[in-house]
Amino acid sequence: MDANGHHVGVTVSDLDRAVAFYRDELGLDVAAEFSVGGEAFADAVDVPGASAAFAHLDAGGVRLELVAYDPAGHAVETPALNRPGATHLGLSVPDVDAVYEGLSDDVETLSEPRTTESGTRICFLRDPEGNLVELLDA
Incomplete structure (x- = not known):
């Protein structure tokens, strides 16, 4: 295939x-x-x-x-990222810090942008439905 x-x-x-x-x-x-x-x-x-x-x-x-x-289905609890079945959408952006600073005040983030051990700059946020979105430097 x-x-x-x-x-x-x-x-x-x-x-x-x-x-x-x-x-x-x-x-x-x-x-x-x-x-x-x-x-x-x-x-x-x-x-x-x-x-x-x-x-x-x-x-x-x-x-x-x-x-x-x-018809709409029933809402389910969004699992934490470390639980099986958890999902997130990863989007690369030119500058995570600039995107983070430009977010509206009502956008929920899990933390400020952080640099991981691998050197990648990331930030997680939630869309209006509670879905997790990972932003990472391109």
Whole structure:
């Protein structure tokens, strides 16, 4: 099999709010917005009667797919990074410190930017849905 990367998907409860965060706070461009429904889609995602609104954002070689389902599922507790099943989106930026300083006051961060033992400058933050996003120097 010759598989190639296509996208990273994140399910959200409020698509407009999520798009605004990734566009306005992190500078990602919206590449496409669309909706999908119907029996084939509902069967494929194993959610009876499902339809969904999608937004694809360009993350520089990675497509970030934000999706809001109807009907919406139940929220689950976001696991800590050291627990199996934990996920995060990693985005390289030209200057982690500059992005950190430019974040809105209401953006939750886990810490100020730090330099790891490997020499990488990183900072973790949460999007409006509580999903973890790692920023690292390009």
